[in-house]
Amino acid sequence: MSKRLRNSEVCADCSVSDPRWASVNRGVLVCDECCSVHRSLGRHSSQVRHLTHTPWPPTQLQMVQTLYNNGANSIWEHTLLDPASVMSGKRKANPQDKVHPNKADFIRAKYQMLAFVHRMPCRDDDSCTAKDLSKQLHSSVRTGNLETCLRLLSLGAQANFFHPEKGNTPLHVAAKAGQVSQAELLTVYGADPGAPDTSGYTPIDYARQAGHHDLADRLVEIQYELTDRLAFYLCGRKPDHKNGEHFVIPQLADRNISVDLSELAKAAKKKLQSLSNHLFEELAMDVYDEVDRRETDAVWLATQNHSTLVTETTVVPFLPVNPEYSSMRNQGRQKLARFNAHEFATLVIDILSDAKRRQLGNSVTSPRVDNVELILKSVGSCSVDDRQDNDQPDYDSVASDEDGDLDPASGKTDRAKSLDSDLSDSPVSVQEFQEVKNALAASEAKIQQLLKVNSNLSDELRHMQKKTTKQTSIPDGDYDNTVNDAELEDSGAARRGRLRSSGWLGETGSMADLDDPEAESDGSLPSTEDVIRKTEQITKNIQELLRAAQENKHDSFVPCSERIHVAVSEMAALFPKKPRSDTVRGALRLLTSSAQRLQSECRKAAPLPESGPGQTLGPDMQLVTQQVIQCAYDIAKAAKQLVTITTKENNN
Numbered sequence: 001m002s003k004r005l006r007n008s009e010v011c012a013d014c015s016v017s018d019p020r021w022a023s024v025n026r027g028v029l030v031c032d033e034c035c036s037v038h039r040s041l042g043r044h045s046s047q048v049r050h051l052t053h054t055p056w057p058p059t060q061l062q063m064v065q066t067l068y069n070n071g072a073n074s075i076w077e078h079t080l081l082d083p084a085s086v087m088s089g090k091r092k093a094n095p096q097d098k099v100h101p102n103k104a105d106f107i108r109a110k111y112q113m114l115a116f117v118h119r120m121p122c123r124d125d126d127s128c129t130a131k132d133l134s135k136q137l138h139s140s141v142r143t144g145n146l147e148t149c150l151r152l153l154s155l156g157a158q159a160n161f162f163h164p165e166k167g168n169t170p171l172h173v174a175a176k177a178g179q180v181s182q183a184e185l186l187t188v189y190g191a192d193p194g195a196p197d198t199s200g201y202t203p204i205d206y207a208r209q210a211g212h213h214d215l216a217d218r219l220v221e222i223q224y225e226l227t228d229r230l231a232f233y234l235c236g237r238k239p240d241h242k243n244g245e246h247f248v249i250p251q252l253a254d255r256n257i258s259v260d261l262s263e264l265a266k267a268a269k270k271k272l273q274s275l276s277n278h279l280f281e282e283l284a285m286d287v288y289d290e291v292d293r294r295e296t297d298a299v300w301l302a303t304q305n306h307s308t309l310v311t312e313t314t315v316v317p318f319l320p321v322n323p324e325y326s327s328m329r330n331q332g333r334q335k336l337a338r339f340n341a342h343e344f345a346t347l348v349i350d351i352l353s354d355a356k357r358r359q360l361g362n363s364v365t366s367p368r369v370d371n372v373e374l375i376l377k378s379v380g381s382c383s384v385d386d387r388q389d390n391d392q393p394d395y396d397s398v399a400s401d402e403d404g405d406l407d408p409a410s411g412k413t414d415r416a417k418s419l420d421s422d423l424s425d426s427p428v429s430v431q432e433f434q435e436v437k438n439a440l441a442a443s444e445a446k447i448q449q450l451l452k453v454n455s456n457l458s459d460e461l462r463h464m465q466k467k468t469t470k471q472t473s474i475p476d477g478d479y480d481n482t483v484n485d486a487e488l489e490d491s492g493a494a495r496r497g498r499l500r501s502s503g504w505l506g507e508t509g510s511m512a513d514l515d516d517p518e519a520e521s522d523g524s525l526p527s528t529e530d531v532i533r534k535t536e537q538i539t540k541n542i543q544e545l546l547r548a549a550q551e552n553k554h555d556s557f558v559p560c561s562e563r564i565h566v567a568v569s570e571m572a573a574l575f576p577k578k579p580r581s582d583t584v585r586g587a588l589r590l591l592t593s594s595a596q597r598l599q600s601e602c603r604k605a606a607p608l609p610e611s612g613p614g615q616t617l618g619p620d621m622q623l624v625t626q627q628v629i630q631c632a633y634d635i636a637k638a639a640k641q642l643v644t645i646t647t648k649e650n651n652n
């Protein structure tokens with residue numbers, strides 16, 4: 001099937017032609033700019049996939065195509081079609097509108113507030129409405145009328161509704177009728193392919209009994225969507241469910257590299273095994289969302305050209321707040337972004353191993369429900385009236401405050417005000433809390449600015465450099481979106497001769513040994529100017545690496561990563577070997593371990609030397625590239641942290 005749809009398509013939100021992304025749960029196609037806003041709302045609002053750069057299950061793409069072609073967008077813009085709203089000045093976004101605030105405001109109103117959805121007249125009687133809508137859904141899924149079902153779901157019909165008289169769910173009905181697209185839509189909205197009817201049969205059983213074997217196989221696949229996606233993220237392979245293989249547990253090639261995990265990663269690992277199934281499910285779902293965020297960032301970076309890279313719409317720095325989760329859980333979700341690529345890979349593997357262990361345990365005691373417990377029916381769940389789990393304790397026992405959630409759109413946190421008020425009892429929590437506190441207080445806002453786009457960094461650094469020489473403080477968000485590589489090159493060359501001798505390790509310099517007890521430790525930080533200069537050098541090399549990634553020049557990976565490694569070594573050498581501040585230590589550790597990991601990832605992209613027999617399979621370049629990009633971001637993030645800290649300290 002052709003993955004490209006017709007060329008006459010326009011963005012559902014702003015009407016720009018040739019949209020390249022789809023929102024799976026909304027059944028619309030959107031342009032790059034609008035997609036960036038969709039992403040900032042979170043997957044509970046909109047699940048975006050790139051039309052050509054994301055691998056699609058064919059039947060899911062078919063479902064989205066059908067919805068799009070049948071005008072699903074009018075569900076979300078119903079009241080805008082009313083002439084009265086035109087008179088009142090309400091309108092959708094235009095191609096010429098700015099992303100912020102115009103397109104963003106419209107998109108939030110449209111999908112988050114559902115401001116233009118048609119409301120049912122009997123809205124005040126909740127029980128009647130929800131049940132009626134769900135019953136309508138139950139009977140509609142028998143037919144091919146997809147947009148009717150999407151409309152019902154948008155109004156609050158429940159995908160997992162158990163019909164009291166019929167004794168089964170809408171997915172049973174769709175499966176029996178062989179309605180493939182309806183089944184796709186229902187599962188996107190959280191329907192469970194393993195839910196038993198009154199006789200104990202699942203939708204998968206129904207599909208098989210009716211002879212819809214492809215649909216039955218697909219439903220099995222959907223049941224394992226969470227663990228499959230995690231495995232695929234790391235090794236590019238999914239289990240072969242048809243042959244009874246349900247888990248793939250990848251091994252990290254660089255497990256033996258001595259990269260010490262942060263306290264955060266260690267704590268997460270320790271907690272994992274002691275979690276109840278319910279909390280484990282939540283953690284696994286959160287990690288799934290984080291995998292999606294990281295993959296989509298990588299797709300984004302791989303599909304943008306350089307002029308659009310220099311915008312403020314580039315990446316989503318951490319998982320957006322889901323208002324249906326407790327603030328503790330939201331904080332835990334956001335912390336996942338702070339795992340570097342290696343730590344995150346380790347966490348994913350630990351989750352996969354534990355998922356397998358738990359499932360095997362379950363099937364011994366209760367073979368009938370073996371898939372139900374773990375296979376996380378609500379992975380794709382995004383219904384407007386989703387189930388509430390708010391009073392469940394979080395998998396992460398970090399103390400919480402109500403307003404501590406970060407807002408990726410603004411990059412603000414008001415966590416600080418109650419930081420000291422509520423420390424939890426557990427020693428791990430206190431430690432971890434302290435770590436979060438340090439990291440946040442010192443640099444969260446800065447990190448986000450950095451993550452917006454790497455190119456901005458160089459530019460900002462130049463501003464900062466000018467200002468620091470004048471003894472003034474760092475500008476906040478004072479960006480000029482032009483990057484002139486020639487200029488960077490020149491200034492870099494001019495400065496190369498003036499490196500502080502204490503900071504120079506030579507061309508083959510090794511990493512600073514941060515834990516050497518013999519090391520001299522006066523604890524004083526280097527000059528801001530030096531740190532900025534080194535960061536600039538790192539940034540320039542990262543830009544080159546990103547360019548190589550976008551142009552599929554895999555040969556350039558290794559030389560780029562070596563230059564980055566050298567620059568990182570030089571940067572690390574500027575700092576005292578035993579820095580007093582935890583934040584500095586953490587940032588240095590992230591910087592150096594990510595540079596190491598970057599090198600090992602880049603080597604995977606190098607052409608194999610004469611490989612022995614049986615070694616015919618090359619690495620999956622897309623996966624390698626994704627890891628490379630993530631390591632590069634970790635490095636950029638750490639460098640930026642160091643700049644921020646140094647500037648702050650030296651100005652005090």
Ligand code: ZN
Nearest residue numbers: 011014031034
């Ligand atoms: Zn658009």
